[in-house]
Amino acid sequence: MTAMIKAEGVRKSFGQLEVLSGIDLQVDKGQVCCLLGPSGSGKSTFLRCVNHLETVTAGRLWVDGDLVGYRQRGDRLHELRESEVAERRRDIGMVFQRFNLFPHLTALGNVVEAPVHVLREPKAAARQRALDLLDRVGLADKADAYPAMLSGGQQQRVAIARALAMRPKLMLFDEPTSALDPELVGEVLDVMRGLAADGMTMLVVTHEMGFAREVADTVVFMDGGVVVEAGTPEQVLGDPRHDRTRAFLAKVL
């Protein structure tokens, strides 16, 4: 198996504050990795580093063999241009905690936007595919609705369809259910379960222990900007070796 995400000693500081203090992590192709940990542990920041929404301060981070944000020539690193960064991001789907749907576009408009304007797909084909994707997330009848007319769960499912429209090789989920009413969490997790079953490589920051236990191939517990322990869900959630993991799980389970 080959690595989709590989991190070696990744560090990230905001001014004086170090949020990531050396992360080593690997996610293989077709695998689902869940990042757990208390808030402020740096898991969202790490996720944002993967598609270069945050710049890594030290260490190395690769996605599908490409160094994130830089090009290596000899032993020197060259910063990528914004257009090159944009090209790399095309194959990485991202789903946000606050959905971040485009409020001036309908659900369908949100999904076709990037395929038409970034990939230059023909409009009719992009539209058909978008309708199929909306159908897949169970929202075929909401194609013409604006985000403000949809529930949180529906908005998040449109956001997933929007990311899938770019045919990503990797999907990043940043606490996708944390802003949802409890009864809407299930519908979003169902869509994510389906994606995992189809073999999508996924890195998921979540507080949904049930989802992590059931879907994840690996679970990574982070605290204070470092990986405390990583392994299968059975190991990390069932038989944690570190006190910090045990203390966290005792609070959330």
Next chain:
Amino acid sequence: MTTDTPPPIKAVPVRHHGRWIAAAVVLLLAYQVGSALLSSPNLEPHTIGEYLFKDFVLEGVRTTLLLTVIAMLLGTAGGVLLAVMRLSANPVLRVSAAAFVWFFRGTPLLVQIVFFGFLGALLPRLTITIPFTGIAVFDQPTNAVMVGIVPAVLALSLNEMAYAAEIVRAGILAVDKGQTEAAHALGMKPGLTMRRIILPQAMRVIAPPMGNEVITMLKSTALVSVIAGRDLMTAVQTVYAQNYKVIPLLAVAAIWYLALVSVLSVVQWFVERRFGRGHRATSGGGMFR
């Protein structure tokens, strides 16, 4: 079990005494102002009617509208450009845009208009040469270029650019940062993100003050009468300077400005509704009842 629906509520409505008092005060004031105006021998309502649709007045209205449209088109386009420059990561663009806004907001519009009207006195010839070669791609006497409405258009649009830039900038900043991140995460480049995602949403914030800018511009065109700008105000001034019917002719101009602004206000209402798509309508009661 009975499922009787309770009878509808019959209550004595709140009496709005304030409305009656306000109506009485307003009617009284309107009567006093109206009778004072109508009793003036210099208003000459029949003269107003006579001049309202005269050719020179209509020609002035046409020029006023033309000035407003051109100045707003150039002003808005330049304003968007300046706003994007001010928010750019490039420090040279940021500083030059700020300097432009500083200058054109910092001097009175009237001064700028007179300045462009007399540009020939400062620069007798307008010349554009290719640097280091001495080859002139454009070389004309200033007074041959600054003819007709050109100086007025220049002054009004450059001034408008500065104000539009601030409005557009505020609009762009009002769009949630998550929108940029979502667009970037989809592989959209900064230019595309601005054009397709940020600006359309910024329009909701930009449209109301820009509507006010159009209305302000329509009335500001009257200032170009100081350099004989051929607009509505220039037209009535030229005629009342000859026949001394100052008050009726000013009333003619006022009626036209008021009519045009009223039409623009209706247009503004539709434009704001159009750009409010995807957001709940913000209607509801006033602050006072």
